[in-house]
Amino acid sequence: MSKRTLRGVALLAMLTLACSGGPLLPKGSPEEQLARARYYLDDGDGTKALEAYRLLSQTLQGTEHEEESRLGMARAHRESGDYFAAVQEYEGFQRRFPRSPLVGDAVLEIAETYVEQRAKPEYDDDWNEKAIRQYEDFLAGYPRHPRLEEGRAGLLNARNHAALKELKNGITYIKLRRFRAARFYFDIVIDRWAGTDVVPEAHYESGRTFELQKNWEEAASHYRTLAEEYPDSPFAEKARERLARMEESS
Template sequence: GKQQYQDHKYLKAIESFQSIVFNHPGAAVVDSAQYYLGLSYFGNKEYALAGVEFNRLLLNYPSSAYAENAQFMKAVCFFEGTPRDYALDQSELQKAIRQFEEFIIDHPDSDLLPDAQAYLNKAKERLARKYYEAGIVYKRLHAYKSAKIYFQKVVDDFTNTPYGALATYEIADAAFKMHKYDEAARLFANFAVVFPKHEKVAEARRHEVEAAFRAAKVAYDNGKYSDAASRFEKFLEKYPDSKKANDARKYLEKLKQELPVASSDESQSGS
């Protein structure tokens, strides 16, 4: 059986190992046969069947010398059995993530640890992309609340993947698109601090400035002149050299003329 496996004659190897497992369950080499049966199915790209055999080894021979490898390969089977297209069902990938995490906890000194961590990172990145792309779809439909849910999922569960930073940026952009300018300015600023070397930092800084300016302008347009004046003054303190600085100064000049009247109107409406 082993020779057939090494020669990549997986179907013949499967028959040989099955014969040992089913006809000689008490043999000393049965755990070895069980393990290689799983490997043979795996080599034949029958990942679901391979996973079943590795799981049987873990259940029936937990003290086997092959148990550690079987646990690792069981996780690999879930990973390899997942469609590569992130748009398709990725439930097996979620199982793979749990299996690799359990392996890392159970075998912190294993020689397979680097491989398990590498698989785990790949699995998380693929799943992160699925949620991220779902968020992008909703964003294109202008369904920003729904988009934020998916982007937040990426940030919460897959922040260390490349999509963690992208999702963080998109959450800020969604707030901007929903005209939540104070929130957007804060989130864009946080993005630049948390991901200072990211390619979107310059863009985030520009949007931060624009959001802060728009928040002040909204206050002005709504007749909240005291609030608007305070906001424009803070804007100039924080962004004195921005492209919006001159516009902010013009609004402040207008407010100097309008503020006394506005203050009187505000006090009358308050009484």
């Protein structure tokens, strides 16, 4: 078969794909093409979404739709579970379009990508630490972003995750009756992870370690702090009960 014939066959194949909506020449306006890619993404089909966005990032290059197509590639990688490629695409998007109104979304979604890779709280977890820093960067850099509350909620979730790890460490040391070591971790929760949902329990467990060592004054201090500063916590009622028993026996 001659080269001329081969070129003709290739052209015919391209035209056939174009007519059938194949991947080489997507059908419809840019808006319709992007809508189709978003549909795949929303439907959880990361493979089809990635194929669609990858093609669109080429065909829409230099147009007003290029930014959405590039960000869509990152989201499709994330949906497919290829987190490394997703972060690379998000970071590449920030470098390529530093003034885009979508840059804040890229920063936020990198944090969410880190969260999706993190381990259970009882294990060392660099991904959660990265997520915390990324959420903080988002909140500091984009204080008027429409997804600000999403970022705040994500940061609190990541901080709770980190605090829970320290709390579990402390409880493990209580079981070993190593009370000073346990309080070391509870103090990390109280000081470093102040404002998290885990702080009331850390106060309660700290009080319990002092009580087990018959250090009633320090135990009462933690119980009072818990009851006064976190009155709605389920641990506050337990603290009040322990305080009452301590006062009765004194």
